[in-house]
Amino acid sequence: MAGFFSKIKGSLKRKEYDDDDMVEDNEEYVELDTGRGSEAGQKIIVKPFVLEDFTDIKPILDSLREGNTICLVNIRPLKEKDLIELKRAINKLKKTTDAIEGDIAGFSDDYIVITPSFAQIYRAKGSTAEIKNDEE
16 A cells, blocks of 8 residues: 555655746655545435325425435325326436436335435346336
């Protein structure tokens, strides 16, 4: 591991800025991207939702747009109440998921899972877990 950092360190040279002139110094350094560290330290939230009505998708969409929430949605109440509204809600969720480059899939008959772009849902071969485009 020390050899890896030595190679990186050897390939970079420290640059100092003096007024308007750029002066090159013989000291070496490694530049760290501190902006990415705060993003990497951000916790991922797995949040359950219950879809009882079409209007219940708003908090789900808001959580997805935040970018750090994996949503587990119980669709059973809306499924028993109104299948047309359920399809409409799933289409809206799918469009938003596509817009944020996330992933959406169903598991069991009563739940769907929606993930942001950093996560992918595992699908076994021959599985019917994927929400298909023919539901649109």
